[in-house]
Structure formats: structure tokens, C-alpha cells
Amino acid sequence: MRFVNLLKIALRALNNNKLRCFLTMLGIIIGVASVITMLAIGQGSKNSIKAQISEMGSNMLMIFPGSGQRGGVRQSADDMQTLKVEDYEVIRDNAKFVSAISPQVSSAGQFVNGNNNYPSQLSGITPDYLNIRKLNVDEGEMFSDHDIATAAKVCVVGRTVVNELFPNGENPLGKVIRFNKIPLTIVGVLEEKGTNSMGQDQDDVVLAPYTTVMKRVLAIDYIQGLFASALNENLSDEASDEITQLLRANHKLKDEAEDDFQIRSQQELSEMMSSTSDMMTVLLACIAGISLLVGGIGIMNIMYVSVTERTREIGLRMAIGARGIDILSQFLIEAIIISVTGGIIGILVGVLASWLVNVIMQWPVYIQAYSVLLSFVVCTVTGVFFGWYPARKAANLDPIEAIRYE
Secondary structure (H helix, E strand, C coil), rough: HHHHHHHHHHHHHHHCCHHHHHHHHHHHHHHHHHHHHHHHHHHHHHHHHHHHHHHHHCCCCEEEECCEEEEEEEEEEHHHCCHHHHHHHEEEEECCEEEEEEEEEEEEEEECCCEEEEEEEEECCCHHHHHHHHCCCCEEEECHHHHHCCCCCCCEHHHHHHHHHHHCCCCCCEEEEECCEEEEEEEEEECCCEEECCCCEEECEEEEHHHHHHHHHHCCCCCCCEEEEHHHHHHHHHHHHHHHHHHHHHCCCCCCCCEEEEEEEEHHHHHHHHHHHHHHHHHHHHHHHHHHHHHHHHHHHHHHHHHHCCHHHHHHHHHHHCCCHHHHHHHHHHHHHHHHHHHHHHHHHHHHHHHHHHHHHHCCCCCCCCHHHHHHHHHHHHHHHHHHHHHHHCCCCCHHHHHHHH
């Protein structure tokens, strides 16, 4: 019953100073809303990155030539020619943890169709590349193993290339486009994938048999890289180790010799991006948390003012029998009401702000239950922490001195 009376007194005191009470809550509201919104943006970005990487193939492995030395001079990976077609065949035939593998060679240049032209990159691959990169043919078909064996002048194109070279909506299947004066017949069009999280247009792609690019475009006898797919994401490390052993054996490298190739996995990229995203999220949350601190200081200031204004009231209450714990509880309840009410309003504002960010700015957001709970707990603790000292000061007032206070 005593608690109910104290609650009524606290509510009446706050009601007598509505504007001051709201302005005190404002710091808590802004702080809680900021924390929820920032965490929602950070987690949304993290989930978006993971989804984009998953669409590219979360179990994908990329093998590139490694840097080495020639005549005592260290060469860059671009100058190395350590990967051969034989390496691709060895991995394809012997790797147990690899479900698919494709060589990769590429050349940048201008694609021409009549009066239309578009700069892009021609990538030489095998049909397994589609499974590795999670690509699908929407129209037509993928080129065959026979096309690879004969270095056929065929290609499969992305939707961006189709829109640029065939702006009038003409069916591209069977049409011949030119790449650096080399004619290529379009046999398929890939499904549209859009832009990934790093801003890369995934539909700006032209795929051809790797033998065609090696022999007819680049005139080389080595490959520039390999794309492989582990049996599943959990076996990426095993697949990487297996590929390392096969390549070292095929290159006849001694035990003490460095690898003349590099292996990168999507899992590494995912972990790196997630780590960066987590760090940015924590940074944003800390910046937003400053608002909570400022809001707590505001509560303390207002409670000090309230104690000063109501010194005579406190003295009278203590003179007629109110104990110090009753006075302390009254002011502490006021501080908690301010912080909790501000926290609830802040949660609503934070959820609304997150929704507006998603709708207006098209940023991915994801509100986690823990961020809402954490914000509410923090604002409650803030009210108790910053309200305790002023409340204790009020409870320790001498009744006689308080009644005499002017």
C-alpha cells in the first residue's frame, strides 16, 4: 500500500511539470531510438552481405597464381603463369572434397552488335562455372563440352549486355556479336541477378568456352585462375587443403618451397565482411549510446532541481512521520518513471525510424529482439543510477532545516 501511495505522489509531481518531464525524457528517447536504429542498420547490412555472398556461392574457392621470384626479382601474381589446364584436370579427376571446378581466363574489350557497342569482359569458363557461381540460364542453353573441345565461337550473356547491345528488345539468341573483331554466337541468356552488396553488376557478364578465349582471343597456353566449389560450406577448409596438396604435387614443389598459387574462399570473405560489419555496428551503437548517457545526466540534473524546489515539502513530510527510505523511494520512482517511459517511447521511435530507413533510403535493416531489450534495460538502469544520488540527498535532508528552507 505504501508503494502505491508513493507511486501516486511521484505521478502527481511529474504531472505538475509536464514540459520539464518531457524534455528530460527526450534525451532517453533519442538515445534508445538511436541505439535500436543503428543496430538495425548494422545487422541488416551484415545479413545482406551474407545473403549476397551466399548467392555467389558460400562454398566457393578461388585459386590464383601466386607471386614468385624470377632472377631474384619478386613477380606479381598477374605476371605468373603457374596454373595450367593440367592443374584443372588433376583437381577435377582427383579431388574428393570438390563438387565442381572450372578454369577461368578473361579479356576486357568492346562488344559490338551493328551500331551498338558496350565495353565488358569476356570470361572463359566451363559449364560447371554456373553451379559454382549459382547462375542459371534463363533463355537458350549453356554451351556444351563439345564446344569447349572445338573452341567454338559461342557465348552466354547476362541481361545487362543484352539490354545494351539489343536496346530495341530484339531476341539475342542466335545473333552474332563481335568481341575485338572475333564473332561470337549467343546461345543463351542468364537469369537476372542484379547488383551485389559491393555494387558490382552481376548481369554484366559474357561467358564463353575457356578454350575459345585462350586460343582465339588471348593466344595463351595457361589459365589465369580456377573456380571450385566444395561439397558444402563446412568442408571448405578440407577442400582447400586437398587442392593445395594436388597442386604442389603437380607442380613438383619441394617441402620447403613456397606455394606458387593462392587459394581464397568465400568463407574467408564472409568472415572478414562480417567482422568489419560488426565493428561498424558496435561503433555506431557506442555513438548512439552517448545520447543515453546525456539523457541520464539530464535526469540527474532535473532531479536535483526537483529536490531543491521541494525542500520544504520534504521537510513537512518528514516532520509528520515520513522516513528517509520513503523520501528516497519517491524520488527514485520519479526517475525510473521518466527513464522507463522515455525508453518505451524511444523503442517505438526506433522501430519507426528503422522502418523509414528501409522504405525511404532502401537500406537493409533488421531489428533484433536483444537490441530492444538491451536498450530498455540500459535506460532503466540509467534512471536508477542517475536518480539515486539526488534521491539520497533528499532522504538525508534535516527536517528542521528543510522546513526553514526558502
